[in-house]
Amino acid sequence: MSLHTTPNSVQETVEAQGHLIDSHIMERIFDTVVEYQGRFEVEKFQIGRTNSEPSHLRLKVETPSKELMLQLLGQLLGLGCSPADSGDAYLVTVDRDMCAPEDFYSTTNQRTQVRINQQWIDVQKQRMDALVVVENGQARCSRLRDVKAGDQVITGMRGIRVIPESKERDRLAFAFMSNGISSERQVETAVRQTAALIEGARAEKKKVVIVAGPVVVHTGGVVPLSNMIRAGFVDAILSGNALGVHDIENALLGTSLGVRQSDGRQEEHGHRNHMRAINAIYHAGSVKGAVESGRLKSGVLYECVKANVPFVLAGSLRDDGPLPDTITDMNEAQDAYNEHLQGAGLVLCLGSMLHSIATGNMLPSWVKIVCVDINPAVATKVSDRGTGQMVGVVTDVGLFLDLLSKALIAK
Ligand SMILES: NC(=O)c1ccc[n+]([C@@H]2O[C@H](COP(=O)([O-])OP(=O)(O)OC[C@H]3O[C@@H](n4cnc5c(N)ncnc54)[C@H](O)[C@@H]3O)[C@@H](O)[C@H]2O)c1
Structure with missing residues (x-):
């Protein structure tokens, strides 16, 4: 993630993919940017043309400060909208049992992928309020109390992709x-x-x-x-x-x-x-x-x-x-x-x-x-x-x- 900073604003490019319109995710993305005093410019929007084809959104966002941008990116992540070209997730080694690095990434209950060695991999045992531990090329959710010294834990927001549930159109119920x-x-x-x-x-x-x-x-x-x-x-x-x-x-x-x-x-x-x-x-x-x-x-x-x-x-x-x-x-x-x-x-x-x-x-x-x-x-x-x-x-x-x-x- 590389924030582009000018004296009065911070800019970032984010991307989202999925059923953005009928799951009302797109309007929530726009509302969230405005809520954090931000401005957005749609760089690209490609609509899914069938009920199974996903839409794709690329958005330039701008906030008045770095703090607001970091808060905004945290919220956008939960909507499946993550920084474009974000590189690998940032790993920090835990030095004491049950004590995580301060800016550890705290999970949602939504399907999550992380980028390790330039590959996006699914996080296993998904649940909310957990950390992501990476071991032998695999990523899994871990409760804070289960974290051990030596574990590699994901921090910050780089290299993390959340995939929100979309409406299942053909579901019986x-x-x-x-x-x-x-x-x-x-x-x-x-x-x-x-x-x-x-x-x-x-x-x-x-x-x-x-x-x-x-x-x-x-x-x-x-x-x-x-x-x-x-x-x-x-x-x-x-x-x-x-x-x-x-x-x-x-x-x-x-x-x-x-x-x-x-x-x-x-x-x-x-x-x-x-x-x-x-x-x-x-x-x-x-x-x-x-x-x-x-x-x-x-x-x-x-x-x-x-x-x-x-x-x-x-x-x-x-x-x-x-x-x-x-x-x-x-x-x-x-x-x-x-x-x-x-x-x-x-x-x-x-x-x-x-x-x-x-x-x-x-x-x-x-x-x-x-x-x-x-x-x-x-x-x-x-x-x-x-x-x-x-x-x-x-x-x-x-x-x-x-x-x-x-x-x-x-x-
Ligand atoms: N004697 C005991 O040992 C004892 C007695 C009561 C509760 N507890 C314990 O306390 C904890 C909390 O108890 P809980 O789960 O009963 O309380 P709770 O308040 O968490 O849940 C009770 C729920 O039942 C709902 N409810 C009430 N009447 C209903 C009805 N007719 N139809 C549908 N829903 C209805 C209420 O709206 C409420 O949400 C539990 O761990 C329980 O085991 C122990």
Whole structure:
């Protein structure tokens, strides 16, 4: 990257390629230049003439200062617009574990390429808020805490190309996916489209991962989710202590948070029930132990054990117990989530703000996420935290699961 500087301005030439018009990237590039007090001049624009052919843009940008130009280039990079003829990425060797050079490049969740030895290569294990480590001609995302002394880390903005996701015009669920957060009126459509996305992921031999909060149990979602696990539609469940506690309370005592599932009434002294459930699992040693001894005979976790579907219960400050299976070291819990998200084609987040945002942070932008929550602000929040590919469905999660399991299993 070579900035051309005059006393009153700094100039740079940037380039972008892709579905720039119909994905609204071009207008965002222009708006960003203006936002940073810049001016632009289109040097070349070649429009893609078919729905698959990309467009190509070459733009001269000018800002009043070097600082503004560096900020502008950082923003443009996220829109897939990088300095033309930028040369190789700049590598700095880390001298202490977990301590990166100050101007390390911090990733987005979008597909990224870096230029090493004059070759553009794809960055592996793409996720947001990571560093890029280059080793043996390969580049991969690494969390700050995983960086080791001796690692070669990319710094600055040279030799980095981000390729934003563009609209997939021919996708079956295009209308649904482009809607962002859908209202309750569209629940049945959203269910049908989600079922199609699940089928699509399975057809591509990719995983369907469920992220679920305890409200799945409170709203009667245990039976439909159990049916989906039994029918083979779920490859992993990522959750917290509460889902496990209330699922087991429901299985052993017929209540969730003391409320009877049969008639929705609070059971006398029912508030103890979830503690009795935890105690039962302590006696068995683990959820698996409780299934194997015959103590636990139904529920989401029971079905997981029976079908060999992995589940992760991540701990939190709110937890009672916690269950012996709950991972209380947060780094380990993140690692376990991350492991089961590898190879995911669709992630379905059901009524858990904490775990939905955490999961979104670990995924590359091309993995589809459907987030079901009664509160529209939650879906918006997941999306605002950088998980822009997320589609929100605003509805009761028990109702959604009931419709979804019927849509899948009736087929
Ligand atoms: N007893 C316990 O150990 C216990 C109890 C509760 C929570 N926790 C832990 O606390 C953490 C956060 O818990 P969380 O994930 O439940 O809280 P959260 O606030 O992150 O998420 C709950 C979500 O459910 C949504 N919701 C509520 N009713 C709904 C409905 N009918 N349909 C759809 N969505 C609905 C809310 O809008 C909210 O977004 C987790 O780690 C959990 O395991 C532990």
